[in-house]
Amino acid sequence: MPANYYNHAKRYISSLFSELIEYECCDVNLARDMRYQKVIKKQREILSPEDLACVMKYLKSNYYEFWRYCIIFMFSGARTSELMRLKYGQVNLPEQEFTVVISKGKSRKEVKKVILLGAMELWKELMDIAKPGEYIFSKNLVPGKNKINDDQVSKRWYRLVKNSDKIIGPEGKPLKITADFYSLKHTFLDSLETEQARKLASHTNSRTTAIYQVNKDKRDREELKKLRIVV
Numbered sequence: 001m002p003a004n005y006y007n008h009a010k011r012y013i014s015s016l017f018s019e020l021i022e023y024e025c026c027d028v029n030l031a032r033d034m035r036y037q038k039v040i041k042k043q044r045e046i047l048s049p050e051d052l053a054c055v056m057k058y059l060k061s062n063y064y065e066f067w068r069y070c071i072i073f074m075f076s077g078a079r080t081s082e083l084m085r086l087k088y089g090q091v092n093l094p095e096q097e098f099t100v101v102i103s104k105g106k107s108r109k110e111v112k113k114v115i116l117l118g119a120m121e122l123w124k125e126l127m128d129i130a131k132p133g134e135y136i137f138s139k140n141l142v143p144g145k146n147k148i149n150d151d152q153v154s155k156r157w158y159r160l161v162k163n164s165d166k167i168i169g170p171e172g173k174p175l176k177i178t179a180d181f182y183s184l185k186h187t188f189l190d191s192l193e194t195e196q197a198r199k200l201a202s203h204t205n206s207r208t209t210a211i212y213q214v215n216k217d218k219r220d221r222e223e224l225k226k227l228r229i230v231v
Helices: 004-020 048-063 064-076 080-084 119-130 153-164 181-188 194-200 206-212 216-225
Strands: 096-106 107-114
Touching: 048 064, 048 153, 064 080, 064 119, 064 153, 064 181, 080 096
Parallel strands: none
Antiparallel strands: 096 107
């Protein structure tokens, strides 16, 4: 069993024992003394600028609504779960902002996010056809009355991108994409300065942002290689 699955199971079993102890069904939380296993965090795969351009070109030509969502998601700094809950009244185009509800543990708070100029026209397209009270991204990723499941997006990515042999790469050959949908957020944030990325993603500290900027360490190393020190 992978370490992260084991740790998740341990937490769940421990919570069950806590309930049993509260109702005096047992005296000891047997899971409490089980040690957590160390999890080695793998670096998330991101798309190169060249591959990203090929994917976006293919989606724009063949699946416009999904392409539009990908661009908005990438430029928004928001999670898919937040965008799926977004309604007409939470978007303020004149102020170039939209409001999402962010969940942190048991707490929830409203956060205003910026609509970047690169995605403004796409937001306008959606707001032109949306009606008050509607979700901005409903069935087929267009405005509608019903909320759709968050996993619809990752399923589309798998079907239209990862499972496709029609995306042509820079060399004119079919491009095999293995990165998942969420890599778009990592790809975009990785292209920004750390402080800009932190603000866009509404992170409270730079350590969280560093998780998304997967190539920052490599860039830092390359800069150090060029450093000339005279002693």
